[in-house]
Amino acid sequence: xxxLHIVPTPIGxxxxxTLRAIEVLxxxxxxxxxxxxxxxxxxxxxxxxxPLRSHHKFNEHREVKRICDEINSxxxxxxxxxxxxxxxxxxxxxxxxxCIENDIDVETLPGATAFIPALVNxxxxxxxxxxxxxxxxxxxxxxxxxRLADEERTIVFYESPYRIVKMLTQLIDYMGPDRxxxxxxxxxxxxxxxxRGTLQELLNHxxxxxxxxxxxxxxxxxx
Ligand code: SAM
Numbered sequence: 195x196x197x198l199h200i201v202p203t204p205i206g207x208x209x210x211x212t213l214r215a216i217e218v219l220x221x222x223x224x225x226x227x228x229x230x231x232x233x234x235x236x237x238x239x240x241x242x243x244x245p246l247r248s249h250h251k252f253n254e255h256r257e258v259k260r261i262c263d264e265i266n267s268x269x270x271x272x273x274x275x276x277x278x279x280x281x282x283x284x285x286x287x288x289x290x291x292x293c294i295e296n297d298i299d300v301e302t303l304p305g306a307t308a309f310i311p312a313l314v315n316x317x318x319x320x321x322x323x324x325x326x327x328x329x330x331x332x333x334x335x336x337x338x339x340x341r342l343a344d345e346e347r348t349i350v351f352y353e354s355p356y357r358i359v360k361m362l363t364q365l366i367d368y369m370g371p372d373r374x375x376x377x378x379x380x381x382x383x384x385x386x387x388x389x390r391g392t393l394q395e396l397l398n399h400x401x402x403x404x405x406x407x408x409x410x411x412x413x414x415x416x417x
Contacts, residue, residue: 196265198293199272200286202279202305205408206382208239210306216240218303222272226261228285232276249273254285258292265298279307283327283352308381309350312410315388316348316376319414323348329361336364343368346415358405362397365413369393374414380407 199218204210219225219242226249227233233246249257265271273280273289279302280286293300313320324347329335342349353361358377365373371394380386385407389399393413 196268196270197299197301198261198265198289199270200280200290200300200302201272201274202303202307203233203236203274203277204382205277205306205308206380206386208236210382211236211240212303212305215303215305216242219244219272219274221270223269224264224271226271226273226289228275233274236274244272249285249289251285254288258289261289262292262296262298265293266296277306277308279305282307282309306382308352308378308408308410311381312376312378312388313348313350313412315378316412317390318348318374318376318412320348322415323350325350328352328354331357339364339368344416346417348415349413351411351413353409353411355405355407355409358400358409358411359397361411362393362400366393366397369413369416376412378410378412379405381410383407 199222201215201218219237222244225233225244225246227246228250230246230248261271273286275284275286278284281290290300309325313323324345326342326349329338329351371392373393375393375396376388376390377396378388389396
């Protein structure tokens, strides 16, 4: 049956893809990818020859209608992002919503995403948590952090290496230096590491060690 398949792809280690994801990518008529060159590396690795077309935040608004028409005409379409699960801090939401509005069947495969292993490996309570993704870089950033200071659930952020020190400094400003946190770096890659400690200890670590790679920040909720 023609439908939209949302397919998670590895966040580092190419082996972190499910057998079903490979099957769906092989059988689809078209794969929509954020960066076709990056996705090509994965497809070549698994001998997947399905045609690729680019779908990213700069063209998704003008493309969604055309994609719905293609699915309605009988094509099976798979959406991937550069890494992890589409629509999680990546393009995807708009297409899923438009398909639903157009009565198109959507199937999301379970699979790789960065925040789940970071949360579980943090040792910070994972029974209730909120995922904040990336904070706004400028406008509204401080306000958001000040509101989150009273949050009792565990808080998970994505952050770029260039703003890790700034982020930890701002978190300390609003949450104090003694709040527990964990920073997962380069999950599933050669230089994977997790640093656990108080916000002050984490700040000291990344002041002494230049942050490099990809990061997930996990912060315990207010006690
Ligand atoms: N769709 C992805 C997912 O499901 O996790 C997230 C894409 S978002 C554009 C990229 C951010 O995810 C990075 O800046 C980092 O915060 C986090 N991330 C992705 N891969 C990671 C990895 N291997 N280790 C740590 N964080 C990662």
